[in-house]
Amino acid sequence: MSAANSIMRPRTARGRTTLNAVAVAVALVWVFPIYWMINTSLQPTSTVRVEGPAPVPLEFTPEAYLGVLADQSFWTALSMSLRVSLLAVAVALVSATLAAVALSRFRFRGRASAVVAVLVIQMIPAEALFISQFRMLSDWGLVNTVLGLSLLYVGTVMPFIVWMLKGFVDGVPADLEESAMTDGCTRFGAFARVTLPLLGPGLVSTGVFAFLVSWNEFTLALVILSSGGRVTLPVWLQGFQEGISGTDWAGVMAGSTLIAVPVLILFSIVQRRMARGMVSGAVKG
Template structure:
């Protein structure tokens, strides 16, 4: 038996199909606009200087020139800066995640006097410009003998992202029912044991999402590293890019683009590894209960 849809149903389906098509087209256009700067960076890194500085843009290089990449990967300072950036970033992410997880747990689970003011203070601290506290941070590291060191800069990076990561993790912990911890405590677990056995495994996507944010913030930071790393040979990758700008020859844009592409490779690898967990974390952070 064939069921014939009435005209209203056909119009509704047609309207839904058109709306879905328009949204798909809009998403594709938005994606292309987002991806174009990345493509232009990679494209420019494979162009010779004659075409790179030409007024007529070259969108598709017929004969890619990899001389800029050869100059990047044969530069010893690139590899030393890469090790410095990785060390600083990993320490900063580890410190910030551990500290933020404990702080978020206290703000989410404990009820103490002044709790709301502490939450407000976390947001207010996040609003303070980093440049406003450069002098105090410099003096602090100098008194600790941590200037020009990976640990000193990692501590500053961890403190910079700590308020925002704490706020993010609080939302994830709020999404885990407190009854799960209470059931574990009734079964004999301590509060700490209930957190590590019950809540912490459920925070995996949230930890990944916040960890990626901390990684990007530390990996791409420039001004704080410029102030705190003044010794020759102690540079991060963003500082290393300055080598392509000289007073006599100007800016080597091919080298800048090739170096920027090389710096983006670890970030791309990180996203490929954690993309599934990160997408779960973003969805979990938007749902409570």
């Protein structure tokens, strides 16, 4: 037995070393675009435009960041992105929570078909809906408005959020709500006091998903916000394309880095709850 163990130990050590090496290689591939973005944003615009960004630059300058921060259109686009994303997250979470509770707690005709429909709708390409969505918002007078764009984002993220939150609601025993109603709570009171607090990790993880989709979406924002200087941050980045002069890549990378800052702050705040929520939702769903 000891001889077998002595043979297995080197093999196990080599296997772990190989896995560690593969993990490091994958991490480097994942980190490299971030490094290249920050690296390019810190190099002089003239150098990047003429010679291209150096892999290991010898000269750093904050001119690209100062140019972005001094641009009033950046702050206007930031305000628009925040309003659209936060409104979309709020409406989507409230609507999806109610839909998830209905699909999980109530038995009604067509319930199974509704669950399947949620998944099928998620598979429809967004491009196939552009014309109908634009005409719908035009009829409602919501083209080029925060509310109109937010409603489209709600429709985009709703199927996934409903499906995931249903798994969380399924994981909360209905007996807890029944016990609360026995003690005098209404059905809504039992849900608000018992089930809703237990859905916290799920609400956080799905809320972050909805925020990321709304924050980074480009095509719908380009189509719906068509006039009046109203743009979201991804559309605002187009401004660094200077026609025949080329693209100001240092400005693009500086703007992209600043766009990522709110997302990093959000992740740092909800990281633990989100990780726990994603794992729990996968197990319960």
